[in-house]
Amino acid sequence: MGHWTTLDTPHGQVAAWHAKPVGQPRGGLVVIQEIFGVNEHMREVGEDFASAGYEVLVPAFFDLVEKDADLPYDAAGTQRGLQMVSALGMDKAVDVVQAAAAVLAPAGKVGTVGYCWGGTIALLSALRLGLPSVSYYGARNVQFLDETPKAPVMFHFGAQDKSIPPEAIQAHREKLPKMATFVYPADHAFNRSVGHAYDPDSAELALTRTLDFFSEHLG
Numbered sequence: 001m002g003h004w005t006t007l008d009t010p011h012g013q014v015a016a017w018h019a020k021p022v023g024q025p026r027g028g029l030v031v032i033q034e035i036f037g038v039n040e041h042m043r044e045v046g047e048d049f050a051s052a053g054y055e056v057l058v059p060a061f062f063d064l065v066e067k068d069a070d071l072p073y074d075a076a077g078t079q080r081g082l083q084m085v086s087a088l089g090m091d092k093a094v095d096v097v098q099a100a101a102a103v104l105a106p107a108g109k110v111g112t113v114g115y116c117w118g119g120t121i122a123l124l125s126a127l128r129l130g131l132p133s134v135s136y137y138g139a140r141n142v143q144f145l146d147e148t149p150k151a152p153v154m155f156h157f158g159a160q161d162k163s164i165p166p167e168a169i170q171a172h173r174e175k176l177p178k179m180a181t182f183v184y185p186a187d188h189a190f191n192r193s194v195g196h197a198y199d200p201d202s203a204e205l206a207l208t209r210t211l212d213f214f215s216e217h218l219g
Contacts (some may be wrong), residue, residue: 001047003046007059009099014063016100017043019050026053027218028104030097030131032114033119034189035081037062037069041194045115052211054218055107057100061093061121073195085117093121098129109218111151113210114138115191126153132217134210137188139163145175153179154213156206158186158199182209 001017008022031046038060046058062069065084069075101110113133114122119138126133130150135141137157153176156171172181184190184202191203 002043002050002056005057007057007096007099007103009064009092009096011064011095014096015060015068017046017056017058017060019043019046019056019058021050021053021055025055025107027055027214028101028107028110029054029214029218030100030104030110030112030125031056031058032093032097032112032118032125033058033061034116034118034192035085036117037081038073039070041192042115043192044193046212048112048207057171059096059100061096062116064088064092064096071192072156081117090121090124092130094124097121097125097131101125101129101131111214111218113214116189120144123155131149132214135185136191136206136214137161137164138187139168142168142171145171149176149179152213152217153188154210155179156191156209157181157183158188158190158197158202158213159183160186161188163188180209180213182206192205 005018007016046056112122112125113134115136119135120140122133122135125131127147134154186199186202187197189197190199
């Protein structure tokens with residue numbers, strides 16, 4: 001089981017869930033939250049990657065806006081999460097990733113995996129920080145696709161995701177043709193094991209591809 005720790009960032013301290021593997025780490029992973037905070041689900045995601053051999057930090061990005069945010073999966077929680085995303089901004093979020101990656105550096109090569117809003121922060125981590133990254137259904141990705149990647153990135157999308165239309169997915173293929181882009185018969189948040197959108201078959205296949213990606217690029 002992991003535990004809470006404190007992460008120093010250029011903008012102040014944030015909490016982070018820290019999970020370690022049994023034995024020597026294969027590398028480090030920064031797991032980047034959805035818009036609902038580092039809740040039980042996100043901590044479980046971190047634990048799963050630790051079980052796969054990686055030392056993991058799941059930073060509570062929203063601590064820079066509001067401490068201990070753990071939002072419900074409803075309209076009010078979504079609205080509040082979007083407000084905090086806006087208040088935080090992309091640049092500060094990337095700085096938090098960089099701080100977490102520095103802490104994980106002794107574990108070996110470091111990558112990121114992010115979901116929803118975190119999917120876009122994962123993309124930015126590859127573009128700007130040079131961290132191999134996996135982006136799950138990042139609806140804000142398109143605006144950044146003209147930047148030159150400093151590290152490989154893999155994309156996962158749901159074909160039924162109304163927030164990411166087919167032309168947005170196609171833009172990933174056209175602008176970053178060397179990067180793998182996968183589409184699943186699923187909705188937004190298909191990886192989240194709680195909620196109506198969960199698609200276990202798609203989640204399992206995406207995870208297999210994600211672990212293969214990290215095995216190749218991290219160890």
